[in-house]
Amino acid sequence: MIDSLLDVTVFTRVVTAGSLSAAARELGMSLPVVSKRLARLEDRLGVRLVNRTTRRLNLTEEGAEFHERCVRLLGEIDEAEERVRSRKRGASGLLKVTATAAFARRQLGWLIPRFLERYPDIRVQLDVSDTVIDLVQTGHDVAIRFGTLPDSSLIAKRLAPNHRVVCGSPGYFTRRGRPKRPADLKDHACIAFGSPPNQDWQFEGRGGETMTVRVSGPLVTNNGEVAHEWALEGGGLVLKSLWDVGPDLDAGRLEVALPGYRVPAAPIHAIYPHTRGIAAKVKVFVEFLGEELRAAYRSVLHDAEL
Structure with a gap:
């Protein structure tokens, strides 16, 4: 079982890294070992997961479906480990957050200093961009996004409505x-x-x-x-x-412009990857934002009704 789990880990790292050689470097393994484990996994499943050429690596249809399930599985394992570790230590470390320019200035500008007062062992790096970025590739812990989340490989936690x-x-x-x-x-x-x-x-x-x-x-x-x-x-x-x-x-x-018509809400979500589990610093940040934003929205809607 443990050996099979390592094969799955190698497979997901190959997909993320984009090549067998890059995955081998990240895992601290030799290229032949990575290639052997990937081949063994394919043999055990009886399907080809990856089409490999000298320059490119592409998932097959079966490989894409299997990869999505593997990411979720490994994410749950990471989360379970992190929950155990977080009981023995407080939330700490560098938290990398990305959000749109408007939300960063009008909301996170006052919320993050308040958050750090509560959790002084956390450091925050806020990257502002109106472009949707790949959290896994950029190494961000949390993204603040609006509306429906199309990517099932990410976890979406609803924070507040967005009227x-x-x-x-x-x-x-x-x-x-x-x-x-x-x-x-x-x-x-x-x-x-x-x-x-x-x-x-x-x-x-x-x-x-x-x-x-x-x-x-x-x-x-x-x-x-x-x-x-x-x-x-x-x-x-x-x-x-x-x-x-x-x-x-x-x-x-x-x-x-149109007071007689309502625009459907696009709820505010905190987005984070399955592959990192829910680190203590991410968990407390998401909980804090949810509490503060819901309170702020109740105030905004009350003022709007007046």
């Missing part, structure tokens, strides 16, 4: 008028942002009906903060989260 609105500046509405229904957005300048930019805006009517509108406009960016600034300057309508535009709505710098 959104379409809004624009008073100056924009003076020049272009106000849309009365989502379909009217086709005649408006809508600011799309993201990687790739989101141009399919979804709405729910008061009767429960749903609709999707393909929007367009002269302004597109991969950065949410730039899109926010363009909206403030009257460049168009933007679909943004309440935690981001709430202060501007309260101050009158922005106004809701």
Whole structure:
């Protein structure tokens, strides 16, 4: 059993490293040993898991399915070991986090210092990017993302709801008028942002009906903060989260465009790889963010209702 588990570990490391030689270096094994263990695993399963050439390594269909299950299995083993270890030591070490620019500035900017007051033995490295990155390749412990998680090889922990609105500046509405229904957005300048930019805006009517509108406009960016600034300057309508535009709505710098229609929420998630298990530093950080963000959202929604 233990020997079989080592074969599985070698297989997953080969996939992650991209080649047998790279996996051999990471595992501290010789290339022939890695090759032999991979071949033995394939023989035992009776299928080819990897197509190997001199330059490339590609998973077969069976290999991709088997790899996904192996990642989950090894992640559960790592998690079990980490839970035992964490009982004997407090949360500590370097925590590498990635988040979008807007969320990092408006939320993590005040939350992380508060988190470190509670856990002084943890150090945080926050990398800001609006591009979705590969956590395994970059070595990040946690990513903050929104909406549905398509990658089943990652763990998603829901932190808080993420209510959104379409809004624009008073100056924009003076020049272009106000849309009365989502379909009217086709005649408006809508600011799309993201990687790739989101141009399919979804709405729910008061009767429960749903609709999707393909929007367009002269302004597109991969950065949410730039899109926010363009909206403030009257460049168009933007679909943004309440935690981001709430202060501007309260101050009158922005106004809701379609108050009779609700935009489906895109919940905030903490994302972390199966392969690292749940280290103590990750566990306490995710729990802390969930507590603080849910409390902050209750406040934001109360203010919005007022």
